[in-house]
Amino acid sequence: MRAAVVGSPIGHSLSPCLHRAAYRAMGLDAWSYEAFECDEAGLVGMLEALRPVRGEPGDDVWAGLSLTMPLKRAVLPLLDTVSEPAVEVGGANTVIFRDGRRHGDNTDVYGIERALAEAGVPAPRSAAVLGGGATAASALAALRNLGLYSATLLVRDSARAGETARVAERLGVALAVETFDKLDAFTGVDLVVSTLPGGAADAFADRLACVPALFDVIYAPWPTRAASAVQAAGGTVIGGFEMLLHQAVRQVELMTGQAGVPVEAMREAGEAELRRRTALS
Numbered sequence: 001m002r003a004a005v006v007g008s009p010i011g012h013s014l015s016p017c018l019h020r021a022a023y024r025a026m027g028l029d030a031w032s033y034e035a036f037e038c039d040e041a042g043l044v045g046m047l048e049a050l051r052p053v054r055g056e057p058g059d060d061v062w063a064g065l066s067l068t069m070p071l072k073r074a075v076l077p078l079l080d081t082v083s084e085p086a087v088e089v090g091g092a093n094t095v096i097f098r099d100g101r102r103h104g105d106n107t108d109v110y111g112i113e114r115a116l117a118e119a120g121v122p123a124p125r126s127a128a129v130l131g132g133g134a135t136a137a138s139a140l141a142a143l144r145n146l147g148l149y150s151a152t153l154l155v156r157d158s159a160r161a162g163e164t165a166r167v168a169e170r171l172g173v174a175l176a177v178e179t180f181d182k183l184d185a186f187t188g189v190d191l192v193v194s195t196l197p198g199g200a201a202d203a204f205a206d207r208l209a210c211v212p213a214l215f216d217v218i219y220a221p222w223p224t225r226a227a228s229a230v231q232a233a234g235g236t237v238i239g240g241f242e243m244l245l246h247q248a249v250r251q252v253e254l255m256t257g258q259a260g261v262p263v264e265a266m267r268e269a270g271e272a273e274l275r276r277r278t279a280l281s
Contacts, residue, residue: 001061003255004034006046007068011035014219014241014270018248021269025262027050031063037099040074047078047095047102064255065095066248071136072106073163073275076143079104091142094127094251105254108135111247112142112215121135121213124190128152130204131163132195139193140164140173150174152189154182186211193217194226205229212236219244220255220274221281245270 010167019033038046050062067075072091076082081131092104102118123146129139132155143151153175155161161177168175186207193215194201201216202225208214209229214225219240230232245267254260
C-alpha cells in the first residue's frame with residue numbers, strides 16, 4: 001500500500017518521517033509513504049495518475065494522500081465526497097482512496113484541538129488568529145469546537161480574508177477582521193494562534209509577550225522569536241509540531257482503517273528528525 005504527502009514546497013515536510021514511524025510500529029511492512037512536489041496546476045494530473053486505486057496485480061495500490069499548501073482548498077472540486085469538517089473549513093488536508101472514489105477529510109482541526117489539550121490550555125474566553133489561509137480556517141473550527149463563538153482575525157490585507165470570513169459564517173463564529181496595524185487586538189486576549197509562515201509572527205514578538213498563551217504553527221526552526229517572548233513572560237507556548245503530530249495520527253487512522261496508532265513512536269521519530277535537521281543547519 002502506498003501513501004504520500006503532496007504540496008509545494010515539499011522538501012521540508014516532516015510527514016514522511018511521522019507516517020513511516022507509525023507503519024513500522026504497527027507492523028505494516030508493506031506500506032510506504034513518499035513526498036511529491038505538486039502545485040495547483042499539477043493536482044488534477046496527479047490525482048488522475050493514481051487511478052485505478054484498485055488495479056490489476058502489479059499495479060500500485062494507493063491508500064491516500066496528505067495535502068499541504070497550496071492544495072487544501074484547490075482539491076475540493078476534485079473529490080467525490082467531502083467530510084463535514086472539511087466542508088466547514090473549506091479545505092481538505094487528507095484524501096482517502098476507497099472503492100474507486102476520492103474522499104476528502106480535514107485532520108488539521110483535530111490536530112489543533114489535541115495540541116491545545118496536551119498543553120493544558122483551557123477553552124479560551126477570547127482568541128485572535130493571525131493569517132487568513134486554510135490553517136487559520138481550521139483554527140477557527142477548533143476554537144468553535146472548544147466553545148468559542150467569536151474571534152478576531154488579523155491579516156495583512158483585509159480584502160484577502162473573504163474565504164476565511166465565509167468559513168467563520170458557516171461555523172457560526174462571529175469574526176472581526178483587522179489588519180496587522182491593529183495589534184492592540186492582542187490586549188486582553190486569552191489565546192493567540194499564529195498561522196503565519198516562516199516565523200512571520202516574530203515581527204510582533206514584543207506585543208505578543210503580553211498574551212497568556214500562544215499557539216505558533218511553525219515547528220522549525222523552533223522556538224520562534226514570538227514563542228520565546230511569550231515563554232519568557234511566563235505564558236504558555238504551543239508549537240506546530242504537536243499539531244502536525246496529531247493531525248498525522250488521525251491521517252494514519254483514516255488511511256489504514258486501524259485504531260491504536262502509536263502516537264509516542266511517531267513523536268519520538270519526529271523529534272529525532274528535527275534534532276537531526278537542527279544539527280545540520
